[in-house]
Amino acid sequence: MYRGIIGSLMYLTASRPDIVFSVGMCARFQAAPKESHLKEAKRIMRYLKGTQDLVLFYPTGDSFDLIGYVDVDYAGFLIGRKSTSGMAHFLGSTLISWGTKKQNYVALSTAEAEYVVVASCYAQLLWIKQQLEDFGVLTNTIPLICDNTSAMNMAKNLV
Template identity: 65%
Template sequence: MKGCQLFWLKKGFSKENVDTTLFIKNDGKDILVVQIYVDDIIFGSTNELLCQDFAKLMQGEFEMSMMGELSFFLGLQIKQRKDDIFINQDKYIKEKLKKFGMENVKPQATPMSSSIKLDKDEEGKCVNSKLYRSMIGSLLYLTASRPDIMFSVCLCARFQANPKESHLKAVKRIFRYLLDTPSLGLWYPRDSTFDLHAYSDADYGGCKIDRKSTSGTCQFLGNMLISWFSKKQNIVALSTTKAEYISAGSCCAQVLWMKQQLLDYGIDVGTIPIKCDNTSAICLTKNPINHSRTKHIEIRHHFIRDHVSKDDIVLEYVDILHQLADIFTKPLDKERFWTLRRDLGLMDLS
């Protein structure tokens, strides 16, 4: 692949700064994008003729075969139509349901009960840790196209060292949910805008074991979900404000990376709004003065203030009913879960 890269650079491609496996060539108003993954190459263009010319160029210089239009890649099924693209992992889900003997179980409407509170369950019955880790690994790979199971999978993944029967039951519940929704996937309409915006939320003290909070963020281009995140925070936040502030900092880092990536494509998104449902956390990003609300927050979390002052980002208030990142911070009831799942852009085209 190194020979390919040198060849492309000589042919007028530019190697991008953020993603060094991405190469771009501009031809007037059109653009040709080439992405490398190990020994596979994915390319696309705003002009079909550029794709045809690139294919001929590569086949004339290197020994390689053309597999045609992208329809399956790294377990992702990609359905390209005239006005949209649909991505899911239907085939992968069915394979894993069969592997773990979950094909004929009772389906569930949500991946996790809204009342569940998992802990170490030290008095619980031990289960096969190898099986548990295999199930978790399969589910983690599924989160590439299924943000609706992100929180549930990440929560269950915390107990891989010493899984108990209660933990295995929670994992099987996720598979029972997948049995009910195997064809669900992400929908990307062609007419969507390229306005980058994000949602940031936190579940204060949600971990039953150490009372650490869980951060949840998601990023959109127009109405297209392009990134999501759910993770237990590294420190114990002393207030809801601090938990939300730390989550917003993580979201800020992600959108700044995306902003630079879009610049490589020639798209300047300007100031990026991050929607947060905590007014105190929003005020902290605008107030450079340390006081009782901020003195216990590590300096590394305060970089968000610098980017607010530079107009790179702006925190905006959103009410809890429209806080889409809520699905990444806690288990929800069926109605709330289904609403947020739909708003994230998850659909079943079948």
């Protein structure tokens, strides 16, 4: 029963970004859920029932242009010298997704650290584009804003 509830909630996160974190935390315990985990999943269901009229607001006349922004703090984690990456995704003027993460390995240059986050951000932008196409919103090009020219040149190089 717990796995079924979590599966349904995971599907729902595509249109309800307000529950993404909570559902993700509950999803960690699918292998061996306890009664407390089921209780939390039911709490999310009660929250959804009470917020049925809660929607994402997009201003009238605003475009549905998808755009991504990325940046990296190169070797900012002093203990392990790992970089911290950050990204934000906008649909028109509305922020729809963002994230930060300590990278899994030590990059040898700022360009390498930035390239890793550019690839990750663009993968997420392509997933969002597919979701928008499922809702009937078509986008042709997706700009990605990055402040490291070396990383952008590596991304453009087809070799």
